[in-house]
Amino acid sequence: MKEMKSQTLQAQEGRNAGFGTALSRVDGAAKVTGQAKYAAEFTRPDLLFGVVYTARIAKGKIKRIDTSRALAMDGVVDVLTHENSPRVTHFDLKLKDMSAPTVGHPFRALDSDDILYPGQPIALVVAETLEIARAAARLVDVDYEWQDFETDLKRATPFVPKVPGVGERKPKSRGKAEAAFASSPVQITGDYHLMPEHHNPMELFASTVFCEDDGRLTIYDKTQGVKNSHCYICNAMGFKRAKVRVLSPFVGGAFGSALRPQYQLWLAALAAKKLERSVRVVMTRQEMFGHGYRPECYNRIQLGADDQGHLKAIINSAVTGTSSYENYTESIVSWGGMLYQCDNAKLDYQIARVDTATPCNMRAPGGATGTNMFEIAMDELAYASNVDPLELRLRNYAERHQLKDRDYTSKALRDCYQRGARKFGWEKRSPEPRSMREGHELIGWGMATGVWDAMMAPTSVRATLHADGSLEVGTATADIGPGTYTMMTQIASDATGIPVERITAKLGDSDLPFAPVEGGSATAASAGTAVQKACHALMKQVLEQANQLENSPLSGARMEDVDLVGGRIQLSENPAQGMSFSEVFTAAGLDSLEAKKFGRPRMTRKARNTHSAVFVEVRVDEEVGMARVTRVVNAVAAGRIINPKTARSQIIGGVVFGIGMALEEESLADHRIGRWMNHNLAEYHVPVNADVPDIDVIFVEEEDHEASPIGVKGVGEIGVCGTAAAIANALFHATGKRLRDLPITIDKLVTD
């Protein structure tokens, strides 16, 4: 269908809503006034409360579990354990949710006496009040049998995953990297390490399962995909799909941790199934260390170059952790090999089993780890070859995707470098480490490149226009914070000319048309394309209805002859000649019109990626080693920007993630007992306001209708990629200390 002429409309309250408008979040008021309800906030008088009891050993068997004292407490309804839980499916395939690794046996809570990892749920105490459930949970008594375990990736045995899992195409090597490295006049070798990170979204994981009188289940779940939860829980528990509805209207952050259904959904559904009563289960912050996380990574990178810094060889081999029961894999080593012009690249990737819960996607999974490590290596090469770090990237700039050997749909990375550098003032940098200071403080300037995928997934949207001129667009996607409601509203407004106030976006409901999980920065492109298609189809219907009316002012008009303005359809040549949607509906005797459309990626052989150039200033107190980020410029090329305000927030959030990765975040395990020990927000450090300077975000727009039909590439994750490296590189520039172990905490800066 021909691109429909759209108008940047001046809505009643002066709010523009076309593409590129900085529309404030349509759900903002609901959120700040507490009207937006989250999974744990839905309640009914007969609701039961489930409190989890987790294993106190790392691995082994439950020898005996005594729940009698808990059961004896007034108000306790049941204590579910592996001994008394309803049977669930035994087919692994049925439990493969949309984000599950392809190889492995998905975890089933309360299914056997096996303890696979520390913090595994082994009982659910269900009571009439939360307080009673909590008090009773401490009365559960368990005898364990310990088995040998290993939680330390350093000591685990790496292997090549036979069937690559989600996100991992086997990294493709090229040329003769080892020989090329050996003969390179400039060589660097670095061993990089990233500590495990837990997502720690603000909202706790929660599921509220309501048993309806007619036998149906209504489930409020914290999830990045209601269809995923719906399909998974029906398969697992043997519920009829038509009798279950999963809702997730608001999500208080997830960062990937809610891509896979988490165990609270399983437990709440299990209890509801057994007791035939409504149940809510909410995890504690501590329990949220008992599910997926960003895996630890060891990564050796060797770069060979000529004395001008032109890359001759890339040798990159990485190991990340997975669990004992699933093969979780990430793309770690592909990024450097993709990004830079280099004939010889040897890329190896292995995983190793540690006895933790299966790691899972966390904002830019693989990319955050891989790009940041590779970009530290590039910085090392810059110093080794005595070339300015930015210049080094330009000398090795690749016009084509180096792994696939294909063109890009678009790649405005050069502009990112240029505009980012100008804004930052990069040309004023003095090249030597430790050469910039002010008082007690060493100042460092560092930069890095970021790269991430521009993904899109098939998504279906229903658009409904009502006789009063209001429009509803719905799909079962999620809004985990990026502003999906706003994006959908805005694209619908753009496509129909209807003011945003008259548009309702619906999502987070399994009854809505299909959408995949909200992940991979793909939702704006995916749901956005489908919203546009459905709205266009709907407008066509309206025009057809108008065409058919007697004495229609629009008789004979085709789509290309009309404009859609403020709820009116009118001739472009003569705007006075037209009808409002309500007039059309009244005249045609209609209540509503509906269009449902599927958005799909365009077929192309070209590579689709987003890129960025990140420039950072750090200051480090020379004596005591306290470091802080004082300036960030992040220039991003991610196709067309639907809403610069929400898009900027995404990049800011990504940069904050990068600050955490570079300086603060690490999940600390005591490997003697195999337990995460800093399992709370006082001790697991994420950046606070005082750690975050003003962040300058530049969008370098790309005109690209191959990446996605609406030209959007997605901005949810690119902000993390490169940022941590730019910080680490700035720290080197400030202090002359090359630190390859993230996060770079004060102990590493203060000791020699």
Add this chain to the structure above:
Amino acid sequence: MNRFDYRRPSTLAEALSLATDPAVRYLAGGTNLIDLMKEDVERPLSLVDVNHLPLGNIEDTVEGGLKIGALVPNADLARAARITQRYPLLSSALLAGASPQLRNAATTGGNLLQRTRCYYFYDVATPCNKREPGSGCQAIGGLTRQHAILGASEHCIATHPSDMCVALAALQAVVHVESARGSRTIAFEDFHRLPGDTPERDSNLEPGELVTAVELPAESFDIHYSYLKLRDRQSYAFALVSVAAALRLEDGIVAEARLALGGVAHKPWRDREAEKQVLGQAPGREAFGRVADTILAGARGQGDNDFKIPLARRAIVRALDQAARAAPQRQVEKRIS
């Protein structure tokens, strides 16, 4: 969390009479106690909520000092004019701690008695002598980034997490306590303890004793002072090492020196012998370095926390230098002065 009784007395006598059982806890701001109850670390039979007792005032003393009621919130104390003007070291230490929301809720008495942040103490799945006497200390040989480099024992290597208390130690405050048996005062240095073989006891407070006030002596160090806190992020993290430094200079010579360290021991750490070393000398980094060396002569790392020894040395020198220069660390300033 266990089940417990809740009482809310309105007079001191009533409160004291309700707290004769060792399994009773006074509840003040609750920012530490309630967390520990949720983690099942504290399992009181009964909570005596002291928030309605008349302990919320700051009074002048006849000796020229101040008496701070146990219920004065950390936030109010930090901003009280008499504190910011006369005891800026205390104000600064308070503002270095926690977050504005926590400081609004936290009280003077509660801050004194907050418990260690040792990961193992907080996790009932691990042995901990402080939580369960005789069960062992899982921290030793484990994750010890937070732990003590001074005064630890083979039974416990925990640190006291308070910032406020580090300043109070340097200022030589006096703690007023009362119980059904009567009242007494405790010098600040004697209030908290080293772990020895009874790490379950953080302080020398007897069961049932209520802190009613903290008294500051007249000597206030309002020019040459600094509270320097080093931590894992710019705000809202416990100290890895902190230093409260206070000097009195007469004709450019050190007439009095006070130094207390946080984050390094089971109590705010003072070393009077070391302090004496600078008396009669001109302030200077070399002299301060010697003080640091004396303080840290007996320091021992546990592995993860080895870095605290050089870090503490640098922090001591810097904080004393800041104090000597009358350039105290400002807590709103991220740059270290």
